[in-house]
Amino acid sequence: MAKAGDIGTRIAALREEIRHHNYRYHVLDDPEIPDIEYDRLMRELQGLEEVHPELVTPDSPTQRVGAEPVAAFGTVEHRVPMLSLDNAFSDEELQSFDRRVREKLEREEGEVVEYAAEPKLDGAAVSLLYEAGVLVRGATRGDGRIGEDITHNIRTIDGVPLRLRGSGYPGVIEVRGEVFMPREGFRAYNEEAAKTGGKLFVNPRNAAAGSLRQLDPKLTAQRPLDIYLYGVGYVEGDDVGASHSETLDRLQGWGLKTCPERRVVSGVDGCKAYYDDIAGKRDGLPYDIDGVVYKVNRISEQRELGFVSRAPRWAIAHKFPAQEELTVVRAIEFQVGRTGALTPVARLEPVFVGGVTVSNATLHNIDELHRKDVRVGDTVIVRRAGDVIPEVVGVIADRRPKGARKVGLPKKCPVCDSAVTREEGEAVARCTGGLVCAAQRIEALKHFVSRRAMDIEGFGAKLVEQLVSLDRLHTPADIYTLTRDELAGLERMGEKSAENLLESIEKSKSTTFSRFLFALGVRDVGEATAMSLAGHFGNLQALQSADEPALLEVADVGPVVASRIKAFFSESHNLDVIRELQRSGVTWEEREVAASNTDGKLAGQTFVLTGTLSGMTRDQAKDLIVSMGGKVTGSVSAKTSYVVAGDKPGSKLKKAEDLGVTVLTEDELRSIISD
Numbered sequence: 222m223a224k225a226g227d228i229g230t231r232i233a234a235l236r237e238e239i240r241h242h243n244y245r246y247h248v249l250d251d252p253e254i255p256d257i258e259y260d261r262l263m264r265e266l267q268g269l270e271e272v273h274p275e276l277v278t279p280d281s282p283t284q285r286v287g288a289e290p291v292a293a294f295g296t297v298e299h300r301v302p303m304l305s306l307d308n309a310f311s312d313e314e315l316q317s318f319d320r321r322v323r324e325k326l327e328r329e330e331g332e333v334v335e336y337a338a339e340p341k342l343d344g345a346a347v348s349l350l351y352e353a354g355v356l357v358r359g360a361t362r363g364d365g366r367i368g369e370d371i372t373h374n375i376r377t378i379d380g381v382p383l384r385l386r387g388s389g390y391p392g393v394i395e396v397r398g399e400v401f402m403p404r405e406g407f408r409a410y411n412e413e414a415a416k417t418g419g420k421l422f423v424n425p426r427n428a429a430a431g432s433l434r435q436l437d438p439k440l441t442a443q444r445p446l447d448i449y450l451y452g453v454g455y456v457e458g459d460d461v462g463a464s465h466s467e468t469l470d471r472l473q474g475w476g477l478k479t480c481p482e483r484r485v486v487s488g489v490d491g492c493k494a495y496y497d498d499i500a501g502k503r504d505g506l507p508y509d510i511d512g513v514v515y516k517v518n519r520i521s522e523q524r525e526l527g528f529v530s531r532a533p534r535w536a537i538a539h540k541f542p543a544q545e546e547l548t549v550v551r552a553i554e555f556q557v558g559r560t561g562a563l564t565p566v567a568r569l570e571p572v573f574v575g576g577v578t579v580s581n582a583t584l585h586n587i588d589e590l591h592r593k594d595v596r597v598g599d600t601v602i603v604r605r606a607g608d609v610i611p612e613v614v615g616v617i618a619d620r621r622p623k624g625a626r627k628v629g630l631p632k633k634c635p636v637c638d639s640a641v642t643r644e645e646g647e648a649v650a651r652c653t654g655g656l657v658c659a660a661q662r663i664e665a666l667k668h669f670v671s672r673r674a675m676d677i678e679g680f681g682a683k684l685v686e687q688l689v690s691l692d693r694l695h696t697p698a699d700i701y702t703l704t705r706d707e708l709a710g711l712e713r714m715g716e717k718s719a720e721n722l723l724e725s726i727e728k729s730k731s732t733t734f735s736r737f738l739f740a741l742g743v744r745d746v747g748e749a750t751a752m753s754l755a756g757h758f759g760n761l762q763a764l765q766s767a768d769e770p771a772l773l774e775v776a777d778v779g780p781v782v783a784s785r786i787k788a789f790f791s792e793s794h795n796l797d798v799i800r801e802l803q804r805s806g807v808t809w810e811e812r813e814v815a816a817s818n819t820d821g822k823l824a825g826q827t828f829v830l831t832g833t834l835s836g837m838t839r840d841q842a843k844d845l846i847v848s849m850g851g852k853v854t855g856s857v858s859a860k861t862s863y864v865v866a867g868d869k870p871g872s873k874l875k876k877a878e879d880l881g882v883t884v885l886t887e888d889e890l891r892s893i894i895s896d
């Protein structure tokens with residue numbers, strides 16, 4: 222049995238080591254050991270503390286979620302008030318801020334002020350109190366003077382050290398910063414909540430604030446929260462650094478996280494350049510920000526400048542244009558896609574948000590529409606962030622006009638009047654009109670002519686739309702009946718382009734079985750599946766007459782895809798289109814696929830696959846090669862005919878090169894198979 226003294230030493234060493242790795246991981250973002258090793262250290266410490274509860278201390282890394290739920294939040298009076306910031310919404314407002322600063326500091330003309338610049342994080346402001354290096358209290362900002370005691374929740378945030386690192390920190394120090402929910406965590410959290418029927422958060426800011434106000438710390442511990450510290454409040458003893466940037470450097474050294482995007486800049490020009498730089502990076506940052514903050518860097522100058530009412534004269538928030546705005550829903554309509562999927566779209570009172578005027582916003586699908594319960598006349602929050610399509614975030618419930626009615630799923634397609642169905646367990650409702658529906662037709666035709674399908678050069682989306690609206694294209698087969706005069710007579714089309722287009726249409730007639738299959742646009746049959754099917758069955762007749770068990774033999778064809786294929790070929794109008802296409806001269810090479818395949822195109826050839834393929838799985842590639850009579854083996858030898866190298870190929874590539882074996886790219890393999 223180990224002596225208690227030895228165990229105490231081991232516990233102390235483990236805590237020290239775990240704190241070190243916390244610092245590497247959370248503060249420096251540069252872990253030294255894999256997670257599994259970290260978990261092992263944690264488990265060892267937990268084990269020892271379980272056997273020796275008398276050795277547990279509140280600052281032990283194991284003590285994050287220990288606390289019992291509180292009945293209500295206690296209050297905390299901030300010894301130094303937590304102020305807010307004035308805002309600048311334009312370069313002019315930033316300039317007048319800088320002018321006021323320079324005047325008050327009696328700077329000469331042309332003499333610039335040094336600013337500490339940092340992102341304005343979109344979360345919840347908190348205060349953390351450390352005594353003798355140990356976290357003793359966490360509080361919300363509240364009204365700036367009195368906040369709520371959320372120590373039990375703050376402790377659950379892994380980025381918050383329970384004990385400061387190193388030495389030299391003041392005996393009592395209160396630091397301030399922003400708790401936020403990183404976007405990825407927010408997305409994952411909401412995805413999970415949607416699955417389990419839990420409450421969704423509107424945005425990461427609400428998620429952070431809501432999570433901090435849980436009475437039970439176990440709930441907070443499940444929320445992916447993080448923190449950046451951006452200042453100090455009450456400090457016992459001397460200043461912590463002569464400048465703001467130095468203060469943050471010191472906090473970081475003590476294990477407190479600061480924002481990696483913070484910089485020191487010179488004068489108003491430096492501020493503007495920083496603003497532009499961060500605005501450019503904004504969409505790629507892992508957390509939400511709503512602007513940047515500039516703070517006069519020298520603490521002595523901050524003192525000289527002082528405060529006005531509730532905001533310092535030495536700092537300002539330079540805000541980005543809002544990404545969320547309020548507007549009113551004028552109508553809710555349903556758009557129809559290629560596979561007939563109905564997407565509800567809110568038509569909005571135009572509103573300027575995220576830098577553009579938005580008048581439509583997606584509601585994704587009918588479940589989403591009902592979950593958000595958006596109705597015509599509602600005032601809604603519209604969000605447009607970066608290049609993301611605008612979406613309705615939520616409804617302002619108490620602004621709903623009287624009599625606003627719930628929007629139901631239409632029974633008939635708004636474009637073609639065919640019935641709308643919704644399969645069991647599917648979020649998506651679909652129009653059953655198929656190619657009868659103009660909306661589906663347009664999308665299906667665009668797909669048919671596209672590069673990886675029939676590859677009709679010059680047949681663009683606009684032309685498809687034009688011809689459908691003229692009622693000239695009903696099915697893909699109609700493409701092959703277009704005449705030169707007809708085409709030349711279209712808007713924005715000359716003799717020469719009509720000529721070229723006819724030539725590409727003619728050229729597309731000689732195709733491959735797999736391209737043709739892909740072009741048909743059978744639901745869930747992508748390019749790779751089309752290739753597998755073509756390789757496996759060899760000819761249209763064999764595929765058309767295959768029953769579901771036969772289809773299931775093909776790599777990557779599961780029950781859903783098999784039933785889609787079956788359904789497609791049992792629709793007489795689909796068979797009509799195929800027949801017409803063939804009659805117009807669309808042809809491809811057909812093969813009998815014999816059981817042994819000795820006469821397959823790749824008979825006698827041996828392939829080795831290495832690396833990741835992008836357009837198909839390795840199993841699919843293997844199935845294709847085998848279906849054409851080839852062999853796939855695991856190792857390269859002088860007998861290997863080809864090595865197919867995908868992304869990050871292994872040592873097999875090197876071996877192939879050494880032995881002089883032909884190396885193919887994925888595209889080269891594709892063309893061997895499909896030609």
Ligand code: IVH
Pocket residue numbers: 304305306307339340341342343344345346347362398399451452514533536
């Ligand atoms: S400094 C006296 N720095 O913005 C200075 N605030 O209206 C007080 N905020 O409630 C704050 N990022 O939660 C500062 N880098 C940053 C910030 C920041 C976000 C929030 C903070 C405060 C509000 C100020």
